[in-house]
Amino acid sequence: MLRMINVGVAFEGDSGNKEVLKDINLTLENNKIYVMTGPNGGGKSSIAKAIMGIYPTSGRIMLDDTDISEMGITERARQGIGYAFQMPARFKGLKVRDLLRLASGGEKIDECQLLYDVGLCAQDYLNREINATFSGGELKRIEIASILARRLKVALFDEPEAGIDLWSFQRLTETFEALHRKYDTTIVIISHQERILRLADEVILISDGTVSGRTSHEEFLNQISEMDSNCLCKSDCIKGGAANAECSR
Amino acid sequence: MLNAVDKKLLEEVAGLHEIPQGAYNIRKNGEGISRNTTANINIVTKKDKPGIDVIIKPGTKNESVHIPVIMSKEGLTDVVYNTFEIGEDSDVVIVAGCGIHNSGDGRAQHDGIHEFFVRRGAKMKYVEKHYGEGSGRGEKVLNPKTVIEVEAGGVAELEMVQIKGVDRTVRDTEVVLHENARLIVTERLLTYMEQTAESIITVELKGEDSSAQIISRSVAQNDSKQVFHLNLRGHAKCRGHIQCDSIIMDNAHVSSIPEISALHSDAQLIHEAAIGKIASDQLVKLMTLGLTEKEAEDTVLKGFLN
Ligand SMILES: Nc1ncnc2c1ncn2[C@@H]1O[C@H](COP(=O)(O)OP(=O)(O)O)[C@@H](O)[C@H]1O
């Protein structure tokens, strides 16, 4: 279980202090899938980075009975927190296999299965360098595989669907379901996709650096279709109608 | 004849655990100490100056030549001239390299002047590793000069690595490519403490459809200094690409001085150079997998210089 107690994140900017997260209070339980959604710039990635220790925070963060607020990234990782970045890093010279091995921390892993779980063919990828020749979607999937290679207490996935084709997307949702079935990891997925939203035990709405709502996915999707039916631009909406949560922004 | 220090040096520069298979010539402290030739590869001592001629018969396939140089004495400057004749349509690997063990306070220096003729249709892979060790204050200096001519349809692939213990180096490489000839260079360089390294590579793309690709990666740490002059000159319809990538750390200095000259309207030349710190997103990613900052840094550098 992960608890955020009055967590804030602020950055020094040109125009003084900018509060990116304010008073975040969240309890995230084991064996549940949480989907965080909300407008761009609302603070979703910042919450994930605050949990991972990448952003300095005020307030307290507890993992089970351990106060991890003062821990650095490495220590939090070793406590069982993992984060699949929205914008994954590329590495000149580091191969997919190397990354997965580093991720597993010496535990035996099935690299082929891991890549299959994110819709990639192991044979084509294991020996490839994670460099500029990777497409955005490929990079995202390698990033997700590096999180799946670990046994985590808390797994954070930041817009995992971005740049991923439909077929792989299907695999990916199955993979999240399987992860959920097999382990009691707390799974947090930042996403705007209806199919991902449907996996959620709880949908957490983040906007303006705060938690602005917590609902079930049924309720959330209902609200959206209501908003959609009130939408003035509906007839011209390129996203088209109720099926897409992004229309609510 | 080979003591423990010699064996360590041989392993570092030539990956050799014992006397190599095939043709070889081992030079120690300014003298040839052991040699083997094969039916296709002859090695002859030069008469007019120190050094050897390595002659590879046309059509020789899948053979290798090891010509390591080891130095374990201080106060020695060894200058050697080696000439390589790579016969038509042959396909060979040449492993050179120089290891210096200097435990004294005097300088130990090796200047190797290597000249290669890669004949029509021949393929040569040349691997050169430089390595220094020893606790003394004596400098370890290596100044290789490499001159290569690749005839029509020939291929020269150079792998030049210097990642430990060489205090000063100026490496000068000149290549002439004829019709359809191809050059591939990968250079890896790491400097630290007060070391300095300069690499000059000049490629004359003279023949039609010749091509050159140079990939240089370096890491400069502490107070070390590096300078790269990579130069492509296209005299005909040709293609050339330089990628020069450096990671800079601490108080190091790196200069990358590009030069590409097209002397023909169908010459296509590209130079890419980048110098920067280790990308912090790479470090952070590795730390989120449980590596310490130091481990993350080492992992990134090792991959980069791989
Ligand atoms: N490192 C940073 N420095 C300054 N501002 C930041 C930083 N990271 C995020 N922000 C700001 O915080 C706000 C929330 O960003 P983010 O958490 O990435 O939103 P989301 O993931 O919901 O789109 C944005 O206004 C963004 O510009």
Ligand SMILES: [Mg+2]
């Ligand atoms: Mg985000």
